Amino acid sequence: MPSWFALLIFPGFLYAVPMGWLMLWLERKILARLQSRIGPPFYQPFFDFIKLMTKEPLRRASGEDIFYLLLPLLALGATVGSLTLLPILPSSASAVGDLVLFVALVEVAPICLVLLGFLSRSIFGQVGAIREATLTIATNLPFITALIALAYASGSLRLMEIASNAPLATRAIALLALLFCLPIKLRLNPFSVANAEQEIYQGALTELDGWRLGLWELTHAVEWVALSGLIASLAVPWRSGQAILDAILFALLSLVLVVVLTVIAGATARLKLLQASRFYWRWGFGLALLALVVSLFL
Amino acid sequence: MSYTIPIGPYHPALEEPYKLELECEGENVREAHLQIGFNFRAIELIAQSRNIIQNIALFERVCGICSNVHTLTYCLALENLLGIEPSLRAQYIRVIVAELERLHSHILWAGAAAHILGFQTLFMTCFRLREVVMDLLETISGNRVNYAMNAIGGVNRDLTDPQTIRDGVRQIQKAVEGQLLPIFTNDPTVRARCAGVGILTKANAIAWGAVGPTARASGVAQDIRQAQPYLVYDRFEFSVPVQESGDVLARILVRALEMVESCQIIEQALEQMPSGQWKGQLFVELPPGEAVARIEAPRGEVFYYIASDGSEKPLRVKVRTPSFVNMPTVRLMLKGATLADAPLIQASIDPCYSCTDR
Numbered sequence: 001m002p003s004w005f006a007l008l009i010f011p012g013f014l015y016a017v018p019m020g021w022l023m024l025w026l027e028r029k030i031l032a033r034l035q036s037r038i039g040p041p042f043y044q045p046f047f048d049f050i051k052l053m054t055k056e057p058l059r060r061a062s063g064e065d066i067f068y069l070l071l072p073l074l075a076l077g078a079t080v081g082s083l084t085l086l087p088i089l090p091s092s093a094s095a096v097g098d099l100v101l102f103v104a105l106v107e108v109a110p111i112c113l114v115l116l117g118f119l120s121r122s123i124f125g126q127v128g129a130i131r132e133a134t135l136t137i138a139t140n141l142p143f144i145t146a147l148i149a150l151a152y153a154s155g156s157l158r159l160m161e162i163a164s165n166a167p168l169a170t171r172a173i174a175l176l177a178l179l180f181c182l183p184i185k186l187r188l189n190p191f192s193v194a195n196a197e198q199e200i201y202q203g204a205l206t207e208l209d210g211w212r213l214g215l216w217e218l219t220h221a222v223e224w225v226a227l228s229g230l231i232a233s234l235a236v237p238w239r240s241g242q243a244i245l246d247a248i249l250f251a252l253l254s255l256v257l258v259v260v261l262t263v264i265a266g267a268t269a270r271l272k273l274l275q276a277s278r279f280y281w282r283w284g285f286g287l288a289l290l291a292l293v294v295s296l297f298l
Numbered sequence: 299m300s301y302t303i304p305i306g307p308y309h310p311a312l313e314e315p316y317k318l319e320l321e322c323e324g325e326n327v328r329e330a331h332l333q334i335g336f337n338f339r340a341i342e343l344i345a346q347s348r349n350i351i352q353n354i355a356l357f358e359r360v361c362g363i364c365s366n367v368h369t370l371t372y373c374l375a376l377e378n379l380l381g382i383e384p385s386l387r388a389q390y391i392r393v394i395v396a397e398l399e400r401l402h403s404h405i406l407w408a409g410a411a412a413h414i415l416g417f418q419t420l421f422m423t424c425f426r427l428r429e430v431v432m433d434l435l436e437t438i439s440g441n442r443v444n445y446a447m448n449a450i451g452g453v454n455r456d457l458t459d460p461q462t463i464r465d466g467v468r469q470i471q472k473a474v475e476g477q478l479l480p481i482f483t484n485d486p487t488v489r490a491r492c493a494g495v496g497i498l499t500k501a502n503a504i505a506w507g508a509v510g511p512t513a514r515a516s517g518v519a520q521d522i523r524q525a526q527p528y529l530v531y532d533r534f535e536f537s538v539p540v541q542e543s544g545d546v547l548a549r550i551l552v553r554a555l556e557m558v559e560s561c562q563i564i565e566q567a568l569e570q571m572p573s574g575q576w577k578g579q580l581f582v583e584l585p586p587g588e589a590v591a592r593i594e595a596p597r598g599e600v601f602y603y604i605a606s607d608g609s610e611k612p613l614r615v616k617v618r619t620p621s622f623v624n625m626p627t628v629r630l631m632l633k634g635a636t637l638a639d640a641p642l643i644q645a646s647i648d649p650c651y652s653c654t655d656r
Contacts (some may be wrong), residue, residue: 035418035419035422036426196638197416266418268485269420271487274636
């Protein structure tokens with residue numbers, strides 16, 4: 001499969017953007033149903049995007065606009081890039097060390113968010129950026145440890161080989177640890193600390209408007225696809241060999257993850273920064289460490 | 299890194315405009331400053347230029363949540379001055395509306411607290427329950443917010459459908475005991491946010507003159523309904539929930555348990571309510587003199603003072619609201635708290651700024 005196909009069509013832009021919108025919609029719809037509300041129609045995230053992109057934003061100092069354009073674009077590009085590395089199809093391009101590249105690319109978006117927060121010079125943006133940075137550190141420890149455990153257990157840094165070779169015990173524990181990290185990376189309850197509306201409005205995004213916010217929302221949608229996709233693609237070693245079937249299996253598994261994450265988010269209150277960090281250092285890291293120990297001895 | 303974070307006057311965590319400035323050291327609050335007065339409407343001054351009957355409608359508008367409390371206290375003060383007592387049926391109707399309003403206020407507050415905790419599902423649960431109370435109040439008075447029930451020496455409408463009220467109240471009690479209490483006390487994330495947060499010690503609660511649920515959550519057992527019963531409160535059996543820990547969780551518990559007590563008071567009132575005259579007086583001659591009245595509002599003690607020179611307009615009407623005395627305690631609770639706790643702590647006293655500012 002040529003790399004342009006992966007980047008532009010599947011699992012790149014043509015798949016990731018509508019899928020991201022579908023996931024955003026599913027999140028809102030499930031939350032609404034949990035709360036006895038009706039919820040939006042499925043095309044709502046698309047309309048939101050169009051609306052944001054066509055709004056006339058506030059004028060900012062001339063030097064700032066370029067950053068507001070480049071940071072979300074960088075985040076979007078990196079996240080789509082990380083998506084292309086996922087071992088979804090048997091023919092997916094797989095290079096030595098693509099696991100390392102995936103981790104690097106998937107971390108670009110949080111860094112851009114922190115920069116955007118400080119760039120906005122709003123106190124709420126800055127507090128949001130500090131929280132995002134703190135949580136990124138707290139959550140990356142279990143995230144990377146779990147991936148190391150998977151890599152060690154399957155004896156490879158290739159995502160494709162991890163997906164097919166990792167032994168069941170390590171895989172199950174490590175994937176659970178990775179699942180633990182998702183609510184914080186997607187800024188969902190109970191870890192929606194960096195965008196805690198009742199405390200600091202939208203955190204780092206407080207000052208973003210119009211297309212600046214629209215671009216970021218698009219990035220966020222693709223983040224959903226990439227992060228749920230990581231778990232979905234590593235969860236099942238079996239591949240049918242037929243591209244369409246594998247793609248559908250991958251999409252369905254990703255959507256199941258959205259349901260799981262949303263139900264947890266709907267049933268919890270927001271924790272505090274310290275509590276969230278402690279949770280990840282203790283339980284997230286503990287679980288990831290367990291996966292590592294299991295991979296060493298089994 | 300130290301910085302000052304403004305919360306308000308307009309902020310997602312505030313129901314009404316006021317301002318809290320937090321001096322933060324990282325995530326920790328070092329000092330908090332309160333500013334009130336954004337909702338000032340000069341109601342006490344306007345009251346001096348209207349006659350006493352018109353003022354009932356005016357004081358209804360002091361607050362959007364406890365509107366009945368203000369007209370009730372105002373009418374009680376006037377009745378003290380006039381030396382009249384409303385009929386028994388009117389007093390029972392007043393109790394029922396007052397307790398329904400307490401239910402409404404506490405459910406609304408529980409929803410607001412859930413919202414600040416970021417627990418949207420619980421927020422929606424509370425607000426769905428709130429609809430039941432509002433429907434009951436609408437059944438009685440025809441209105442959902444300003445009930446316009448109180449008149450001098452009586453009430454404006456009879457209570458004609460006690461069974462609907464009884465059914466509704468039972469539904470509320472079931473939901474409070476079956477849903478709200480278990481979620482607020484057992485959910486690990488709610489506990490993590492509320493237990494041990496924003497502590498007001500008993501000594502501080504007394505020293506700063508805290509009233510209502512805020513004081514009762516700090517172990518100060520005071521409730522005017524029992525300490526100095528007004529209307530027919532001495533005819534009901536009910537307990538006053540008191541918690542000792544003084545944190546946000548205690549304030550949640552006190553209010554939740556009070557809701558259950560209110561349901562029981564309403565049931566007893568419906569049971570005991572005699573038939574008979576309920577109407578108030580349309581025309582009264584106010585004698586010169588002074589009078590006061592105080593009642594237990596959902597947030598604590600509400601106090602009215604009326605001075606009259608014998609004309610149809612009062613010389614002075616002074617309103618003292620519970621939020622006004624509870625608000626300074628927020629500063630004590632906030633010291634050493636984290637930024638994330640601040641919105642919850644300020645909300646935990648159930649502050650009402652439109653009452654306070656008037």
